Amino acid sequence: MQAAARPVTGVDDIAVLALDGVVTFDLGVPLLVFGALPDRYRLTLCAPEPGAVPTIDGFSLGVDRGLDELVRAGTVVVPGYDVDRPVPPAALRALLRAHAAGTRLVAICSGVFALAEAGLLDGLTVTTHWRAADLLTRRHPAVTVDPDVLYVDNGQVLTSAGASAGLDLCLHVVRRDHGAAVANTAARFAVAAPHRAGGQSQYIKHSMPQTSGQSLARTREWALRHLGDDLSVRRLAEHAALSERTFARRFVEEAGVSPAQWLLVARIDLAKHLLESGHSGIDEIARRVGLGTAANFRARFRKATGTSPTAYRQVFRQR
Incomplete structure (x- = not known):
């Protein structure tokens, strides 16, 4: 382990x-x-x-x-x-x-x-x-x-x-x-x-070999600015002006993982930054990163990092 x-x-x-x-x-x-x-x-x-x-x-x-x-x-x-x-x-x-x-x-x-x-x-x-x-x-x-x-x-x-x-x-x-x-x-x-x-x-792990395609780069950048929103495949595809099926296929080709996996990584990374650099409560962080309830956020965070948000904050809070 x-x-x-x-x-x-x-x-x-x-x-x-x-x-x-x-x-x-x-x-x-x-x-x-x-x-x-x-x-x-x-x-x-x-x-x-x-x-x-x-x-x-x-x-x-x-x-x-x-x-x-x-x-x-x-x-x-x-x-x-x-x-x-x-x-x-x-x-x-x-x-x-x-x-x-x-x-x-x-x-x-x-x-x-x-x-x-x-x-x-x-x-x-x-x-x-x-x-x-x-x-x-x-x-x-x-x-x-x-x-x-x-x-x-x-x-x-x-x-x-x-x-x-x-x-x-x-x-x-x-x-x-x-x-x-x-x-x-x-x-x-x-x-x-x-x-x-x-x-x-x-x-x-990476699901597929990464490619050099950047056709969805603007949509990924936009998603990173709106992680607290409901970012369904449908909404992402609409931003990219593509059908859901075409968007999902092209996303995997370019990013190596599905949109849901990519978003979870981005949300956990933002959560770490918020835990390290601020004093927001768990409920507030869960909302800002788009992971819904505090219970869901805690479960997703522990699965991704092996520790709880509270324990992570205690270890890595900026001095």
Whole structure:
């Protein structure tokens, strides 16, 4: 089960481990997201051996910190790397020591292979890039691989799918540490969606491959400004000047989920912001986000987050 969200106090030290053949895009994601919040996170780039680290893209990085950083950090991020290159035994031992010390381990894309090789994923469900899922299963049969999710949060160990899913995971980490408002700040800096459709539960699924279609973008923007209203498919379709059937089909093609699922995510995200930043009562928030009664709001919120609105407010209220 996913660990209960808790705020991180002070500045969290994050060590980003660059293994041989590191994927530069994956490496840049945590630097971008956590680097946007210097008052919350302190970043250190390290390698199994300080010096030149070859990337999968044909050039080398100069890294001056070694494996000692893994044990000192509160969070270790392992970006994707060329999984045909062996992970140095010293790096595997350092990951084991960090895990034993309670350090949070975050693997982006193929970075999950290093955690699996260290024996840290046996019995867990994880994810990785869909093209590497079968290989991960063959190499590590004790690990359950779900290729149909953006990321998986197992509490101390978190893994993401490929490419932009690493961005989703890093924003999820910020959201888990400091709440939706701070995560939205990092998302704006990265010019990324604060939360892609699919919900913020342990598994973040997407029903269909996302497309680049933007024909319904104006309707989605309008819906976000009217979340407290009754936003039926009929009303959304009328705004888009489409039939209900055509609208529903095109919405799934563009957003990856149904209108109802997309709206629920948006409403829960707005509810989090209201819980964090204001003093409105539960009944008022339920009305403003379009979830009707307080009882319905509490049930939907708990299902999406694993906690109650009141408990969430106590944990994440802005200081």
